[in-house]
Amino acid sequence: MGLPITIKGIAYKTTGALDRALEQFDLSYLANPEIDVRLRQVVWSLENGDAELAEHYLLLAKQHGSKRILRRSFCGTEMTMLQEEIDRLRAPKR
Numbered sequence: 070m071g072l073p074i075t076i077k078g079i080a081y082k083t084t085g086a087l088d089r090a091l092e093q094f095d096l097s098y099l100a101n102p103e104i105d106v107r108l109r110q111v112v113w114s115l116e117n118g119d120a121e122l123a124e125h126y127l128l129l130a131k132q133h134g135s136k137r138i139l140r141r142s143f144c145g146t147e148m149t150m151l152q153e154e155i156d157r158l159r160a161p162k163r
Contacts, residue, residue, distance in 0.1 A: 087114075111126045115154050
C-alpha cells in the first residue's frame with residue numbers, strides 16, 4: 070500500500086471521517102493497486118452500515134483479479150463472506 074496515504078486514511082477513519090478515509094484509500098489503490106485496500110474499504114463501509122457503498126467496493130475488489138492463485142483463492146473466500154454480510158445488512162429487519 071502507499072504507506073503515507075494509507076496511514077492518512079486510517080487516521081481519518083479513526084476520527085470518524087469515513088468519506089475522507091475512503092478517498093485516501095482510493096488514492097492509495099491508484100498509487101499501488103493492492104486488493105487489500107479494496108477489501109478494507111468494503112469492511113469499513115459495512116461497519117458504517119452502508120451496503121451500497123460496500124457493494125461498490127466489493128465490485129472493485131472483484132475487478133482487481135489477483136494474479137497469484139493462492140491469493141486469488143483466499144480473496145475469493147473473503148469476498149464471498151463480505152457479500153454475505155452485505156446481503157445480511159440489506160435483509161429486512163425482523
